[in-house]
Amino acid sequence: MANKWKIPYWLEVKVRERDVVFVYCGNEFTQSEGAARSQSSWEHVINDASIITEDNIALCCRGCNASKGQRRVSDWLESPYCKIRGVSLETVAPVIKNAIKKGQ
Numbered sequence: 001m002a003n004k005w006k007i008p009y010w011l012e013v014k015v016r017e018r019d020v021v022f023v024y025c026g027n028e029f030t031q032s033e034g035a036a037r038s039q040s041s042w043e044h045v046i047n048d049a050s051i052i053t054e055d056n057i058a059l060c061c062r063g064c065n066a067s068k069g070q071r072r073v074s075d076w077l078e079s080p081y082c083k084i085r086g087v088s089l090e091t092v093a094p095v096i097k098n099a100i101k102k103g104q
Contacts, residue, residue, distance in 0.1 A: 005042050005049070007057055019059040023093035024068070025085055027061060041065040045073060045099045058095050074100050 003012060021028055022040070029040050043060040044051065047070045060068075067081040073096060077088060089100060 007042065007052055011052065011054060011057060014054055015057050015059060018054075018095070019093065021093075022061045022064065023058040023096050024060045024064040024082075025087050026091060026093075029059070043068075045096060047072075055095065055098065058093070074103075 003009075007015075023043065039062055040059045041062045043058045043065055045056050045058055048056075064081075064087070067079065068076045071079075073092075076082065077092075077100075082088065089097065092100075
């Protein structure tokens with residue numbers, strides 16, 4: 001059964017096993033209601049909700065997800081948000097590096 005984002009359960013399990021920290025900023029997940037920026041959010045690396053694959057689904061913080069919006073990852077990494085927070089090609093998770101290599 002899929003969740004409300006149509007991510008199948010088996011894929012959700014794989015992504016949760018792979019993404020033990022946020023894929024962009026590398027921060028750890030929290031469960032605190034008061035720290036919305038550090039709570040996990042499902043991310044479509046390529047901004048197409050119909051692409052539900054292990055290479056396109058990741059967990060990131062709400063802050064990074066909101067900042068990235070609909071931009072390509074490679075463009076977003078050049079943003080002031082990333083520069084201030086030290087998010088770069090060198091610091092992102094392998095799933096993000098692979099997406100960038102493929103032109104995202």
